[in-house]
Amino acid sequence: MTEPATGELSLPAPAKLNRLLHITGRRPDGYHELQTLFQFLDIGDTLHFRCRDDGIIRLATRLHGIAHDDNLIVRAARRLQQATGTEYGADIRLDKRLPMGGGLGGGSSNAATTLVALNRLWQLDIDEDRLASMGLALGADVPVFVRGRAAWAEGIGERLIPVTLDTPWFLVVHPGVSIATADVFQAPQLTRDTPPISMARALQGGVSTWHNDCEAAVRALYPPVDDAIRWLSGQAPTMLTGTGACVFARLTSERQADSILSRLVSSWQAFKARGCNLSPLHAALGCRT
Incomplete structure (x- = not known):
């Protein structure tokens, strides 16, 4: 007989970088077709979970402008409950470090860590494929955090192939603005017709050829981002990550x-971090590449 789920668990929700981001087209449903290289950083938020036996999901940490029930952490926990029929709940606390709207995947990473953590805490034994599928319903970037490997991604970012990238030091700068992904993808000046390339060609081309198709639009819409890129590119090769600031x-x-x-x-605001091909979340759980 399975023992009742109990206990507490604290796990990282790491940041990601888009080392490359191409927009190759727009689908009839309005979503954009992408090609990107995801890599994790050894820095991020931290989530703390305590099991409840009454089914209540309670997030103690409130984020400005986001209602409790709209937070991706709460939505991820409830999706896992609904998919499995578990009677358990959780008290959750978030130590927030990553800027909102920064393009570092903070919300998606929080959702993925919630799915992975509660799957373990509630003793559900859901496999990675199913967890990733649940995550995709919450956001296109959630599956890469669930799977926890640096990856070449296509589609809307959900078709993933693990890759091994260089793991240099990075300096990440946030110029003080929050950017909504929808605003960038609706921008008329956004490049939407970059010719698709193969993963092999992208990796063979190397970092000197990598770029982000969203960068020009974001720089035009948000002058502080343009200022940050101008300054930082005078110090080292610089790029926008994702659609954020x-x-x-x-x-x-x-x-x-x-x-x-x-x-x-x-x-x-700025911080230094090291690139990771294995997510710090999965490293904390003892997973292997």
């Missing part, structure tokens, strides 16, 4: 990151 520079060492941080514009 954060820009990142690929660096040769932690010392270089510290040097740039010491000269950063005071009104910007």
Whole structure:
């Protein structure tokens, strides 16, 4: 007989970077066809879970502008409940570090960590494919966080092939604005016709050829992002990540990151991080590549 689910669990919800992002077309349903390279960072939010036996999902941490029931953490927990019929609930607390609307995947990562953590805490034994499918209903980026491997992605970002990328130091700068993905994808100046390439060609081309098709539109719509890219690109190769406000520079060492941080514009937020091909979430759970 299975023992009742009990206990507590704290796990990371790591950031991601889009090392490359091409928009190759627009579907009849309004979604965009993408090609991208996802990689994780060794920095992110942290989620704390405590099992309840009354089915209640309670998120103690409130985020500005997001109702409790609309938070992806709560939605992920309830989706897992509904899919499995479990009688358990959870008290959840979020230590928020990643900026909202930054393009680092914070909300999607929170949702994925919730699915993975509660699957374990509630002793549901749901396999990764099913968890990823549940995650896709919450957002296109959730499956890559559920699977936890750096990946080449196509479709709307849900068709994933694990890859091994270089793992340099990065400096990530947030220039103080929050960007809604929908606003970027509706921008008339957005590039939507980049010719598709193969994964092999993308990897063979290397970092010097990688770019983000959303960058020009975001820079035009949000001058602070343009300012950050102009400044940071004078220090090291720089790119926008995803459709958010954060820009990142690929660096040769932690010392270089510290040097740039010491000269950063005071009104910007920034942090240094190392690239990871295995998600810190999965590393914490003892998963292997």
